[in-house]
Amino acid sequence: MAYQASDYPPFAVTVDLVVLTVRDDALQALVVRRGSAPFEGRWALPGGFVQVEEDVAAAAERELAEETGLQLTDVHLEQLATYGDPRRDPRMRVVSVAHLALAADLPTPVAGSDAADARWRPVDALLGGSRRLAFDHDRILRDGVERARAKLEYTPLAASFCGEPFTVGELRRVYEVVWGQPIDPRNFHRKVTGAPGFLVETGETTTRQGGRPAQLYRVGDATLLVPPLLRG
Amino acid sequence: MAYQASDYPPFAVTVDLVVLTVRDDALQALVVRRGSAPFEGRWALPGGFVQVEEDVAAAAERELAEETGLQLTDVHLEQLATYGDPRRDPRMRVVSVAHLALAADLPTPVAGSDAADARWRPVDALLGGSRRLAFDHDRILRDGVERARAKLEYTPLAASFCGEPFTVGELRRVYEVVWGQPIDPRNFHRKVTGAPGFLVETGETTTRQGGRPAQLYRVGDATLLVPPLLRG
DNA sequence: CCAAAAGTGTTCTTACTACACCCATGG
DNA sequence: CCATGGGTGTAGTAAGAACACTTTTGG
Incomplete structure (x- = not known):
């Protein structure tokens, strides 16, 4: 019509x-x-x-x-x-x-x-x-x-839940909470820092999570995560 | 408001x-x-x-x-x-x-x-x-x-473009046309028949595409493709 | 020193790619 | 017999999972 x-x-x-x-x-x-x-x-x-x-x-x-x-x-x-x-x-x-x-x-x-x-x-x-x-x-x-x-899974949107700058651990906690399942910190670190354009180092570090000082990051300009982070 | x-x-x-x-x-x-x-x-x-x-x-x-x-x-x-x-x-x-x-x-x-x-x-x-x-x-x-x-990539939706029942080759042509790139017929066959719940054999065969007779399939009840079919 | 979180290396397994090869039909 | 598409096997490679291990802080 x-x-x-x-x-x-x-x-x-x-x-x-x-x-x-x-x-x-x-x-x-x-x-x-x-x-x-x-x-x-x-x-x-x-x-x-x-x-x-x-x-x-x-x-x-x-x-x-x-x-x-x-x-x-x-x-x-x-x-x-x-x-x-x-x-x-x-x-x-x-x-x-x-x-x-x-x-x-x-x-x-x-x-x-x-x-x-x-x-x-x-x-x-x-x-x-x-x-x-x-x-x-x-x-x-x-x-x-x-x-x-x-x-x-396939976008850098998790960073929207973090105040910038953020640590890899803080980012991981977002995934764990949203997906409701634990994630291996070691493998997560590698995947997320390896995804081109996802994270940009600020050069700063923080100890606000306790333990060894962690790199602080901002979101990069990537719009798609390759390879995607998958839920178990 | x-x-x-x-x-x-x-x-x-x-x-x-x-x-x-x-x-x-x-x-x-x-x-x-x-x-x-x-x-x-x-x-x-x-x-x-x-x-x-x-x-x-x-x-x-x-x-x-x-x-x-x-x-x-x-x-x-x-x-x-x-x-x-x-x-x-x-x-x-x-x-x-x-x-x-x-x-x-x-x-x-x-x-x-x-x-x-x-x-x-x-x-x-x-x-x-x-x-x-x-x-x-x-x-x-x-x-x-x-x-x-x-x-x-991640749903069995391609079958909506095929009249049922269809062959694996017909299904592959849909992917090739929609994505605009050639797909290896052998690997495609394995992936698509291996994805649980995607295809259901009818038991019938056809030679309408020429060559060796091909199995005819209908869509199964899967709603998500695991693992997904990826574009190169 | 110890606990806690960050980060790296290594192994095992799985999935994908590329391609050789065989199968079953029509002409 | 040969062209055509259907279908299987297999080797090499890339990616993911599991986990041992080192690093650097605070208490």
Whole structure:
């Protein structure tokens, strides 16, 4: 069917955000408590309406800044998927473009949020417990976590969870937490330092993890990891 | 920002389809000629409006059936990405949820289409030529092709391009065409028959490719290829 | 000195590549 | 008999897993 300029059905379009971080050795997501019906008092993913003259990507960026105070330079932000079930919002027809954001653990807890109550919660608790998120946000969160897990394998995205500069050990802990399994430190070190363009030495070292001083690194310009890091 | 039931900006929501097939040893996409402004006379991806009470996925399925006559049992259909630039349609604010469909070469050329002119065109010609598709459909097509290429590596999706049952040689030709590079037939045979759950023998054979009779296969129930087939 | 984390070397095993070779059909 | 594609065997090589071992700090 061809586009027709007149008489099209009206939709509301929103963005929802799956904001992930690694905190206290757990993968955590940002959730906000809803202050009004429907799902009043329940936890939900942060999000909001796309403005009339606003790009969808820009809306995601704006909402992220509003909820976390984070700029695009500090986080990785990408489109996740779009959720368009007619009954996903009981009030009206809403199509939501979900986005995935990966951030380093924030020194300050969720600054600049305009939601009454916003906090980090471990994804295992959010997805495993009996308490469900509002709307179809369980499904969106699940999809976001799955995407993040998959992308660690073949992209340098894990570094988005680390504050720069970081050590190889800190980076390894990110993989272990996100994948939920231990990784051999020796082999990990070799693979990750050997992947061209992944890590750039700063020349500095640190002993903040204890033990022998570790090299500090920043992320390189590689966009794809070759060979990929594989989950056992 | 929390959802508010009143005073939300109105959008039109459409689905656009990147329908791919392998035909005449080339990766081809389905395009329709636009009969009205804007972009009148230009080629575009098939698509149309999502109806008020219709799921976005159902809309994609419906449009696919309208344009090609194909049912969901015959093709692979998945959401690709959403395109939401405020200026992507000069008439109004349209957010489009693009979908990717992979189909076997059709015996009949595009049956049941309600577009005046619909046809298969090699993606190389569509993306390489100076003639651009309508709207942002060049970008959408490019994203769809890239997704398809990537997914062949680690999913059994290549079989969606083959009519069942198929031979290993036919399957290999799909990979060669989509990736644009020759593959060693011997090693390919071993890898693909060795991947658990990918191929199921029918017990039948055929000589339709000439030479020694080849086993005929159907797709198995594997959803992930281990180990993945890699592009050189 | 000891614990802890960083980093290197080595061995074993597995997977991929390249290519020799045989098989079963049609013409 | 020969051309054509189907299918198997095998040797060489690259990559990953497991783990012994050395290094450098803090306490």
